Structures are given as structure tokens and as C-alpha cells.
Amino acid sequence: MKTTYIRLSIATALLAGIYSCKKGEATTGDYQTTEYSNEISADSISSVATMSVKDKQFVKTANVNMEVKDVYDATISIEKSVQELGGFVTHSNLQSRVISEDTYNTSNEEAMLVKKYQTENTLQVRVPTSKLGELLTLINDKKLFLNSRIINAEDVTSSIKYAEMEGKRIKKTSENISELKTTKDKVKMSDENMSEENLQQLANLDVTDNLKYSTVDIYIKEPKLRIAEIAVTNSENIDNKYKFDFFYSAKNAFVEGYYLIQRILIGLVTIWPIVIIAAIAFYFYRKNKSTKKSIPVDKE
Structure with missing residues (x-):
């Protein structure tokens, strides 16, 4: 069917x-x-x-x-x-x-x-x-x-x-x-x-x-x-009004610089073992170099 x-x-x-x-x-x-x-x-x-x-x-x-x-x-x-x-x-x-x-x-x-x-x-x-x-x-x-x-x-x-x-x-x-x-x-x-x-x-x-x-x-x-x-608000003029403020931007730059120094110091503290090892290696390198200079050369 x-x-x-x-x-x-x-x-x-x-x-x-x-x-x-x-x-x-x-x-x-x-x-x-x-x-x-x-x-x-x-x-x-x-x-x-x-x-x-x-x-x-x-x-x-x-x-x-x-x-x-x-x-x-x-x-x-x-x-x-x-x-x-x-x-x-x-x-x-x-x-x-x-x-x-x-x-x-x-x-x-x-x-x-x-x-x-x-x-x-x-x-x-x-x-x-x-x-x-x-x-x-x-x-x-x-x-x-x-x-x-x-x-x-x-x-x-x-x-x-x-x-x-x-x-x-x-x-x-x-x-x-x-x-x-x-x-x-x-x-x-x-x-x-x-x-x-x-x-x-x-x-x-x-x-x-x-x-x-x-x-x-x-x-x-x-x-x-x-x-x-x-009727609407003049958004272009409002944008220009608040687009840039020198003193506010300078203050933020100063604060950001301060935090940047902190981050650098914290980074140095974090890698302190590498810094110590590098310092020791540099010390022995300088010592070895000065020792070679102090050895007299025999003249026949």
C-alpha cells in the first residue's frame, strides 16, 4: 500500500x-x-x-x-x-x-x-x-x-x-x-x-x-x-578629551618603572646559584691567568 x-x-x-x-x-x-x-x-x-x-x-x-x-x-x-x-x-x-x-x-x-x-x-x-x-x-x-x-x-x-x-x-x-x-x-x-x-x-x-x-x-x-x-553625544570630542593625560600617564610610567626594577631584582634572586657559579668560575679563570704570567721563562 x-x-x-x-x-x-x-x-x-x-x-x-x-x-x-x-x-x-x-x-x-x-x-x-x-x-x-x-x-x-x-x-x-x-x-x-x-x-x-x-x-x-x-x-x-x-x-x-x-x-x-x-x-x-x-x-x-x-x-x-x-x-x-x-x-x-x-x-x-x-x-x-x-x-x-x-x-x-x-x-x-x-x-x-x-x-x-x-x-x-x-x-x-x-x-x-x-x-x-x-x-x-x-x-x-x-x-x-x-x-x-x-x-x-x-x-x-x-x-x-x-x-x-x-x-x-x-x-x-x-x-x-x-x-x-x-x-x-x-x-x-x-x-x-x-x-x-x-x-x-x-x-x-x-x-x-x-x-x-x-x-x-x-x-x-x-x-x-x-x-x-x-540626537546623540559627540563621541569624537569625548574621545579627544580623555584620550591622553600627561600627568596621569607620567605617574603610571614612574610606577611601572618601579615595578620593573622589582621584577629585575626578583629575577636575579631567583637565579642566584647561577650567579655564584659564574662568579667562582670567573675567579679561578683570573687566578689561573695571573699565575701563568708570573712564571719566569728560562733563557739559555
């Missing part, structure tokens, strides 16, 4: 029962539309997101890339709209991308930090599929310029039908296993069948969730750079 087929079969079997009474959330093939425009009407936004076909099931997703006047305000508005429509936010990454950063000294104590930055945010939201068109309309109202918009409607009708058939097959297999005598092989087959059923339930939960909620990825940014002026 192949795991991949099992996942599809279970998901579709359960979904077929849940959504068999629903009419209007599918398409025979994958339907995709991409629009590049700065002026899009509410009708064109909702045409794909809200279209329905009898006896079909849709998994709908959307991707929006646009520029807004204020990213923070737009983010708050979008998140609030999603909650009001019964959806939720799964990811929101708002950040300011710093383009340049410079510090200008305005006095001996003060300076001005000037940052040029661009604010952007990447969001992922999930909204009830029936509210997808309404959400896209609300998002479109916040734009200054629409870079791109993609709406996908994936037809999963065939997968649901196939899953229904696979579910019947797995159920029949389970009945056949139950009629076998209790042996080690029967226990193994029963365990494998239960594992397949668990995988089917997990796949069914995923498909059910994707049918009920549409995923929308949103990227928004501001068209121009912003400038932030931040």
Missing part, C-alpha cells in the same frame, strides 16, 4: 462527504491569474477569488506585492481586516532596512545621527475562502502602486473522488484483515493498516483546512526612503 495514495485517498474520502453539499468552490483545472496594474476595480479583484463552479472544489491562494504610503499603518489595517473577516495572521515581519547611517557633530557635546531607511513588511494571512475577494479588495485600497497580484485556484475535485475510492479500498482491506486468524502476520498487517488510516486523517485535516481557509502572502514597502534624525 503506497503511502502517497493513502494520504490522497483518505483526504478525499472525508472531504467528499463534508463538501458534497457545497456548490461553488472549484475549477476543473488549475486556474491562475496575474495582474499588473495600478488601477484595479473591486470587480476584477473578486472575479477569480469568488468565482464558483457547480460540483467543483477549490483550494485558493493569493500573492500581493505593492507599495503603500505607510507600512506600519497598512500592516495594522490589514491585520485588523483579517480578524474582522474571521481569519488570522500566521506571519508578520516588519522591519526597517537601513540604507545609510552618518553622524554629524553639532557642538562639542552634541551630535546628530542621520539614518536613511526603507520600511517593509512580509505577511502571511489566512482568511475564510468565501471572504478572499473581500480581503483582496480591502488590501487594494491601501496601495499606492501595485507591483503584482497572483490568484491561484487549484481544482482538487478529482483528488477528492480518487480519495473516496481509495477509502473504500482501505476499508475493505481492513475487513479482510479482521477475518484472518490471529497470527504474527495479521498483527503486522493490522498495524500497517492503522498507520495508513492515521496518515489519511492527517491528510484530510490539511485538505479540509486548505479548502476552508485561503492563504494570502503579502509584501508591502514604502516607495521612498525615510530619514530619522536622532
Whole structure:
């Protein structure tokens, strides 16, 4: 029994029962539309997101890339709209991308930090599929310029039908296993069948969730750079003020010299045996040399 087929079969079997009474959330093939425009009407936004076909099931997703006047305000508005429509936010990454950063000294104590930055945010939201068109309309109202918009409607009708058939097959297999005598092989087959059923339930939960909620990825940014002026301390002047003090440095040099002499003396004390041996050797060397000079030379 192949795991991949099992996942599809279970998901579709359960979904077929849940959504068999629903009419209007599918398409025979994958339907995709991409629009590049700065002026899009509410009708064109909702045409794909809200279209329905009898006896079909849709998994709908959307991707929006646009520029807004204020990213923070737009983010708050979008998140609030999603909650009001019964959806939720799964990811929101708002950040300011710093383009340049410079510090200008305005006095001996003060300076001005000037940052040029661009604010952007990447969001992922999930909204009830029936509210997808309404959400896209609300998002479109916040734009200054629409870079791109993609709406996908994936037809999963065939997968649901196939899953229904696979579910019947797995159920029949389970009945056949139950009629076998209790042996080690029967226990193994029963365990494998239960594992397949668990995988089917997990796949069914995923498909059910994707049918009920549409995923929308949103990227928004501001068209121009912003400038932030931040008052800071003149660190350069402070560094120069305390960089060098003659009297303090002279005092430390005197103390360090004193400790250096101590370390030299302690080092000499540590090697006193070598010093004594060297002194004795030098003494005998000088004595031997003077003795050789005092011996007279015989003349024939």
C-alpha cells in the first residue's frame, strides 16, 4: 500500500462527504491569474477569488506585492481586516532596512545621527475562502502602486473522488484483515493498516483546512526612503578629551618603572646559584691567568 495514495485517498474520502453539499468552490483545472496594474476595480479583484463552479472544489491562494504610503499603518489595517473577516495572521515581519547611517557633530557635546531607511513588511494571512475577494479588495485600497497580484485556484475535485475510492479500498482491506486468524502476520498487517488510516486523517485535516481557509502572502514597502534624525553625544570630542593625560600617564610610567626594577631584582634572586657559579668560575679563570704570567721563562 503506497503511502502517497493513502494520504490522497483518505483526504478525499472525508472531504467528499463534508463538501458534497457545497456548490461553488472549484475549477476543473488549475486556474491562475496575474495582474499588473495600478488601477484595479473591486470587480476584477473578486472575479477569480469568488468565482464558483457547480460540483467543483477549490483550494485558493493569493500573492500581493505593492507599495503603500505607510507600512506600519497598512500592516495594522490589514491585520485588523483579517480578524474582522474571521481569519488570522500566521506571519508578520516588519522591519526597517537601513540604507545609510552618518553622524554629524553639532557642538562639542552634541551630535546628530542621520539614518536613511526603507520600511517593509512580509505577511502571511489566512482568511475564510468565501471572504478572499473581500480581503483582496480591502488590501487594494491601501496601495499606492501595485507591483503584482497572483490568484491561484487549484481544482482538487478529482483528488477528492480518487480519495473516496481509495477509502473504500482501505476499508475493505481492513475487513479482510479482521477475518484472518490471529497470527504474527495479521498483527503486522493490522498495524500497517492503522498507520495508513492515521496518515489519511492527517491528510484530510490539511485538505479540509486548505479548502476552508485561503492563504494570502503579502509584501508591502514604502516607495521612498525615510530619514530619522536622532540626537546623540559627540563621541569624537569625548574621545579627544580623555584620550591622553600627561600627568596621569607620567605617574603610571614612574610606577611601572618601579615595578620593573622589582621584577629585575626578583629575577636575579631567583637565579642566584647561577650567579655564584659564574662568579667562582670567573675567579679561578683570573687566578689561573695571573699565575701563568708570573712564571719566569728560562733563557739559555
